[in-house]
Amino acid sequence: MGGTTELTDVTRDEASLRRFLHGLPGVDAVGIEQRSAGLATRSIKKASKLWAIDTAISMVDLTTLEGADTPGKVRTLCAKARQPEPGIPPVAAVCVYPDMVATAKDALGGAAVNIASVATAFPSGRSSLKVKITDTEYAIAAGATEVDMVIDRGAFLSGRYGQVFDEIRTIKAVCGDVHLKVILETGELATYDNVRRASWLGLLAGGDFIKTSTGKVSPAATLPVTNLMLQAVRDWHEVTGQHRGVKPAGGIRTTKDAIRHLVAVREVAGEAWLTPDLFRFGASSLLNDLLMQRRTQLDGHYSGPDYVSVD
Amino acid sequence: MTWEYAPAPESAAIANLKPSYRMFVDGEFVEGAGEPLKSVNPATEEVLAEVSTASAADVDRAVKAARRAHDKTWGRMPGAERAKYIYRIARMVAERARELAVLESLDNGKPIKEARDTDVPTAAAHFFYHAGWADKLDYAGLGPDPRPLGVAGQVIPWNFPLLMASWKIAPALACGNTVVLKPAETTPLTALVLAEIIQQAELPPGVVNIIPGAGDVGAELVNHPGVNKVAFTGSTEVGKVIQSALAGTGKKLTLELGGKAANIVFDDAPLDQAVEGIVNGIFFNQGHVCCAGSRLLLQESIAEEFLAKLHARVSTLRVGDPLDKNTDVGAINSRDQLTKIQDLVASGEQEGAERWSSPCPLPDKGFYFAPTVFANVTQSMRIAREEIFGPVLSVLTFRTPAEALAKANNTPYGLSAGVWTEKGSRILWMADRLRAGVVWANTFNRFDPTAPFGGYQESGFGREGGRAGLEAYLDV
Numbered sequence: 023m024g025g026t027t028e029l030t031d032v033t034r035d036e037a038s039l040r041r042f043l044h045g046l047p048g049v050d051a052v053g054i055e056q057r058s059a060g061l062a063t064r065s066i067k068k069a070s071k072l073w074a075i076d077t078a079i080s081m082v083d084l085t086t087l088e089g090a091d092t093p094g095k096v097r098t099l100c101a102k103a104r105q106p107e108p109g110i111p112p113v114a115a116v117c118v119y120p121d122m123v124a125t126a127k128d129a130l131g132g133a134a135v136n137i138a139s140v141a142t143a144f145p146s147g148r149s150s151l152k153v154k155i156t157d158t159e160y161a162i163a164a165g166a167t168e169v170d171m172v173i174d175r176g177a178f179l180s181g182r183y184g185q186v187f188d189e190i191r192t193i194k195a196v197c198g199d200v201h202l203k204v205i206l207e208t209g210e211l212a213t214y215d216n217v218r219r220a221s222w223l224g225l226l227a228g229g230d231f232i233k234t235s236t237g238k239v240s241p242a243a244t245l246p247v248t249n250l251m252l253q254a255v256r257d258w259h260e261v262t263g264q265h266r267g268v269k270p271a272g273g274i275r276t277t278k279d280a281i282r283h284l285v286a287v288r289e290v291a292g293e294a295w296l297t298p299d300l301f302r303f304g305a306s307s308l309l310n311d312l313l314m315q316r317r318t319q320l321d322g323h324y325s326g327p328d329y330v331s332v333d
Numbered sequence: 334m335t336w337e338y339a340p341a342p343e344s345a346a347i348a349n350l351k352p353s354y355r356m357f358v359d360g361e362f363v364e365g366a367g368e369p370l371k372s373v374n375p376a377t378e379e380v381l382a383e384v385s386t387a388s389a390a391d392v393d394r395a396v397k398a399a400r401r402a403h404d405k406t407w408g409r410m411p412g413a414e415r416a417k418y419i420y421r422i423a424r425m426v427a428e429r430a431r432e433l434a435v436l437e438s439l440d441n442g443k444p445i446k447e448a449r450d451t452d453v454p455t456a457a458a459h460f461f462y463h464a465g466w467a468d469k470l471d472y473a474g475l476g477p478d479p480r481p482l483g484v485a486g487q488v489i490p491w492n493f494p495l496l497m498a499s500w501k502i503a504p505a506l507a508c509g510n511t512v513v514l515k516p517a518e519t520t521p522l523t524a525l526v527l528a529e530i531i532q533q534a535e536l537p538p539g540v541v542n543i544i545p546g547a548g549d550v551g552a553e554l555v556n557h558p559g560v561n562k563v564a565f566t567g568s569t570e571v572g573k574v575i576q577s578a579l580a581g582t583g584k585k586l587t588l589e590l591g592g593k594a595a596n597i598v599f600d601d602a603p604l605d606q607a608v609e610g611i612v613n614g615i616f617f618n619q620g621h622v623c624c625a626g627s628r629l630l631l632q633e634s635i636a637e638e639f640l641a642k643l644h645a646r647v648s649t650l651r652v653g654d655p656l657d658k659n660t661d662v663g664a665i666n667s668r669d670q671l672t673k674i675q676d677l678v679a680s681g682e683q684e685g686a687e688r689w690s691s692p693c694p695l696p697d698k699g700f701y702f703a704p705t706v707f708a709n710v711t712q713s714m715r716i717a718r719e720e721i722f723g724p725v726l727s728v729l730t731f732r733t734p735a736e737a738l739a740k741a742n743n744t745p746y747g748l749s750a751g752v753w754t755e756k757g758s759r760i761l762w763m764a765d766r767l768r769a770g771v772v773w774a775n776t777f778n779r780f781d782p783t784a785p786f787g788g789y790q791e792s793g794f795g796r797e798g799g800r801a802g803l804e805a806y807l808d809v
Contacts, residue, residue: 053610054606065341069339
């Protein structure tokens with residue numbers, strides 16, 4: 023795949039970008055699903071399980087993205103994010119709509135929790151670039167430290183890769199130091215080949231993270247898709263030396279599922295990615311299951327859902 | 334950050350290991366008159382159990398029992414009735430899957446996840462599949478009213494002990510034959526538990542007989558005049574001896590022998606999945622697979638990039654305790670086999686191939702060999718020509734499809750091959766021309782009872798599995 027200089031060349035114009043993306047090795051669906059199913063059979067027990075649970079908690083982007091979100095709901099979410107349970111360190115971030123960022127900032131009150139805001143006409147991305155820029159600026163001005171943007175899937179599927187690339191670039195420029203996650207919405211891209219191309223597009227355009235889904239489309243995060251995106255950041259690291267992150271979002275509700283993803287992180291990308299700086303879970307109900315399973319590990323018996331807070 | 338997986342061992346107690354096992358003749362477990370053998374756990378070098386073996390007289394008794402069973406009951410039984418028995422065996426294998434998997438892992442050294450996810454379920458699948466054929470043989474396209482052959486003498490290897498036994502017994506029974514089967518000397522235990530299942534399934538006495546022992550028992554069996562059909566899976570060397578011994582006897586013969594399969598990766602392949610397929614092709618079951626993809630033919634234009642990916646992936650393979658659920662590569666089946674692998678690897682180094690072995694830690698005890706990849710291998714080297722039957726991959730390069738084909742076919746074997754390309758037309762072009770019984774496209778080592786399996790040239794003849802596999806057990 024060549025070095026960094028060649029990568030600058032591939033984004034020079036639409037034609038080069040298309041040639042590069044279409045020149046990426048294909049993905050065999052049967053093969054990647056078989057490999058993912060194989061990784062899912064890893065048996066994680068005892069100390070390694072507890073480590074995985076604690077690490078997964080630290081990687082959660084605790085999310086609420088509802089039309090019905092209210093300041094009260096967001097404040098509750100933030101309280102849970104700061105202290106999932108007495109004695110447990112905070113999660114990585116809360117993830118909210120732009121108009122809830124200010125409430126979240128206030129509720130977090132300087133705690134070591136990032137504020138991620140979805141932006142760019144989330145979840146469909148169907149608006150003008152101007153609106154998307156304004157949306158992003160609004161979120162950042164309100165205190166977002168991370169922006170989760172959506173790509174224009176319509177542009178991608180009609181082959182206008184340059185447009186998708188430019189849009190990510192533009193939002194990245196608006197973000198500056200603010201962490202940018204690029205949502206591919208893999209459920210709408212449909213094929214693994216598309217997921218690989220979109221992953222590279224997101225990385226080439228400067229996304230700090232590539233993220234599977236909005237959570238509004240089914241299927242959302244699946245193990246083979248996460249696996250494929252982990253391959254992309256691993257390959258990216260090999261070419262450029264840079265570490266970029268992956269965030270599966272939507273559909274990961276159980277500890278078992280989260281651990282399967284961590285196994286994929288370890289065995290596909292490598293141990294360097296086992297940190298909230300490079301891997302996140304976009305989730306809401308996952309956190310409580312992690313807390314319950316954590317107790318089960320420590321107490322030696324299952325306690326039940328009434329022993330974790332429902333927020 | 335480091336995250337080590339805690340040991341996740343399956344309990345050895347599940348295997349219900351007994352201190353001694355006896356042979357199964359005429360519906361009963363009896364002491365054999367041969368010298369008892371000790372089956373060793375290759376992961377610890379400890380003796381698992383003592384197993385009685387057959388003498389020449391025992392072989393004769395087993396063959397006669399099989400003859401009686403064939404003439405009096407099994408051969409005359411309506412297919413629909415035979416099917417009931419075979420379905421019962423299938424269900425009982427599935428019910429005792431966990432016990433069989435652990436026992437297989439202990440006796441053979443293979444990782445529990447393979448015994449659990451491949452060997453045992455596929456063994457049950459072979460009984461289920463063939464049970465379905467028992468009353469439909471008239472419609473198998475082999476002519477009207479196909480008849481059983483009589484007594485089948487079957488000799489199987491140590492790499493998939495239970496699976497090979499099922500693979501051999503199921504079609505024989507479905508077609509109305511009776512069986513005398515000799516499991517491999519180093520791995521007799523699961524076949525004897527299968528005998529227990531067969532007894533509990535109330536098969537008429539003598540329909541299946543299982544007689545452990547070494548090569549001499551196998552020779553006694555295949556040369557016994559009361560045997561109508563011989564099926565052998567094992568080395569090409571022994572296969573040749575059997576074939577010449579059987580010449581002119583009128584016995585029907587199928588041989589499934591060695592291999593030196595080419596796994597061919599073109600530059601337009603799905604590379605990450607090709608890496609997986611290569612790894613699976615050669616490191617599955619420690620490479621103790623006759624159809625293992627032991628030669629990687631790599632298009633020269635991607636060789637460097639691909640080898641780097643391959644090394645990285647092989648480095649993540651976990652080698653060790655076969656009973657640990659996270660073990661990817663287990664123990665080599667015996668000291669003899671380990672020595673053979675070491676010799677061939679030494680020859681590869683001497684002949685100038687570039688050796689790379691996984692830096693994985695190996696247990697102190699037991700027979701282990703680190704997954705190894707040889708680069709810069711040429712067709713003339715021993716490691717490119719001889720079957721290693723271990724976790725050792727030889728990498729050769731090619732420039733054009735025609736050259737890939739020529740190199741792939743340049744072997745006296747011809748059991749399997751793999752083709753990796755996203756181009757459908759190329760898959761068809763290659764599959765047409767590869768001299769191999771099985772050609773996998775963008776996958777490898779997939780087994781299914783519905784698919785016939787077998788080789789060309791020195792990999793043997795006859796097919797096992799599928800409709801074609803029935804012919805080997807029928808007089809048509």
